Amino acid sequence: MTNDQSLTISWAPPGCTAGDIAGMGEWLRSAGQRLRASRSVEQIAEVLDAAAVEWIGRANTSDEIVKKVAAHSDLSPEMVARCIRAEQTSSRKDDLIQALNAELGSAACLDQFVWQPGLNRHIRATGPGLVLAILPGNIPGLSHLPLMRSLLVKSPVLAKAASGEPYYAAAYAESIARIDPLVGDCLGIVRWPGGNQAIESTVAEMADAVIVYGARETIKSWRMVVPRPKPLVEHGHKLGFLIADPTWLAADPDRLDAIALDICMYDQAACLAPHVVIVLGDHDDSERVGRDLANAMERLHKQLPCGGDVTDARTTRRAWIDQFEWESTGDSRMLANGPWGAVALETSGQIKPTCGLRTIAVAPAGSIAAALSLLAGWQDWLQNAGLAVPAEVARQLAVALADMGCTRLAPAGAMPFPSMRWHHDGRPALSDLVRFTNVEGPAEEPLDTPWL
């Protein structure tokens, strides 16, 4: 393979071997060396910004990629377009540079040694020579995130596209390549059958860092093949929830619409989405909130239609409804369901995930302590918490939720839209990828230290 060949989009053909993919990896590694030598982090952020602008502008229901992703997934074209716009809106240059500054102290340390006066040192961050990314499936727009994070630390990335959503990552990489071919050369989007041990152990061995999205079993299997102490950034499945104060909700009808968006965005396939709304009140309060929420979800369905047809999503939702109703005791019951989703009242004192696909359980909790006790046992799975409560209640909840394991608290309506500066799953997503080099020296010798 020669260096004048672009590897931006490389679809591993059937029968492709571990050696073929290793060849791609080596080519990407050399492209990464050229990137580090010729582009500043700010220039890379500008390329990513231009790609974001392109996708914010073109992500609509008539775009071919949007149509393709929708046809292949369970999401409506309207939802696919909205997902892409949402992800790219948080991927503008200022967001990217701020995220780097927040995590590294200074984005410029990826280009050169930077003096940190208070710490009496120079610091430089070096990204991996090659990142391997196992991309998420079925959440259009999200697959660009590991590509972007790798480029931001000036690293090339070999990415395995998900079978559930193989198109967007490739289309995004094509955009990058059009804007700056040298940056585009650092993106290799490939596919191979999941579980191919020869390929997976080869790529895990050759990469300097690995980013994995997937179910617990997927992550476990990558833990087995990624040699330690190589960085392995994991983004597993999580359980989102929202805590709502019925009086606070009643004060402004828009607040229920905001919760409906939290539930329905990405058709609830993202870890960001709540599966349970814990209502700080009694059964009657919860039932009222549930019924109002059902109306709000039905309204939202008209603007952002729920995807899937009779053969998949709606059948899955029917099965969940049947199971819920069969198992429910006491006052637990289905409050409403339709093509827009389903809302159940869960009074058993226990919560669990729904089937997604815009299905939500509403559970009463008479106090903050009762709300927290509903979450007991879920610590390993907590991540996003939505708060539809007055500020003073939010303050009381924040410390407890942080202690329980939540890594992001967001107001109603903001759950699906984390900023680029979020510590994804509680970790610094960018600085976890880099290696820092410190030069310790006297404070009186700042930036122009000759030997640097």
Add this chain to the structure above:
Amino acid sequence: MTFDTAAHIEWLAALSAEGRAPDLDSRAARLLAHQLELFPGWQRLQGKLPDRIEPGLVRPFPARLFKSMTPATGNRVFSTSGTSSGEPGRVGYSPADMSAMDTVIDINAGARLFPDGPGITRTLVLAPDPDARPQMIMAYGMQRLIDRFSSGGQFLIGNEGLDVPALTAELDQACADDTPLTLIGATFGFVLFADAMIDSGRTWSLPAGSRLMDAGGSKGRSRYVSRREFTDVIETVFGISIDWQVNLLGMTELASQFYDHTVGQANNRLGIKINPPWTRTWAVDPDSLFAVADEERGLLVHLDLANIDHPSFILTEDIGWTTAEGFVIEGRATGSELRGCSLTVEEFSSASR
């Protein structure tokens, strides 16, 4: 009021395989009232029964919930083949259910598979023996066909799989003796056998009156075979024309089976299953559970009045549609796998174990 099981079975026995029972609705209402008493969980979901028994007004019992139920002591238990989540259900058949099942097997098979009368053919079954697989309802039904309609027969799948030498010997013997055969088995079993025979250049021209009944289909198998391709291959390998081939739909949850044809008649409605008079089928909207129009896709709901002591009004996971003549199955709903990063119930459950 106690349900009169004996009278109900007499009513079934008096029916033929054609037409529609005039008192189906009133019979169904009485039968469902009896079953709701037996299954309080279903009663809780349903509430009071209306006069008309149809989806949307009456809650069909979801087939997948059989895996959440424990069959009553004394019932014969048959296992389902499993749902998309892999767990098989267990369906209990009371003595009355068994008796009703025998009755409707006889009516249906007598009309559709053996319209020329019993004892004419020898029956070869490409399925395991019911003694080896007592939980398999298909094996039970096939044994019944041998007992009631055949001059003899045997099951040809054992622990080692299909006994190919025994089958080919039977086929050779039937040709030599001019004895017509009835071949019965799973669709894909016939496909595999036919593929192997075509590869080795072996075919037969079975005596006139031979017939074949396959059950199931080939979706989700290693090789998809269209219905037309299947009937052609069967004709090539066994010399049984399309008019003497019939496809059967059976479900563990239902005592009745649905044929798509009567052997010996012109077979020009491939794939349309015929409702015998004591059954009815609807395609329903998965959200509202109300029936959709003919030709419109939905989840299939069957009413089977041969189910006496277990639910007779069943919501399946089969996608299909109804026609003026019966119903068509497109395939099994696979369910929408949640491929995002949101936690699934199954994942949490497995991690918690």
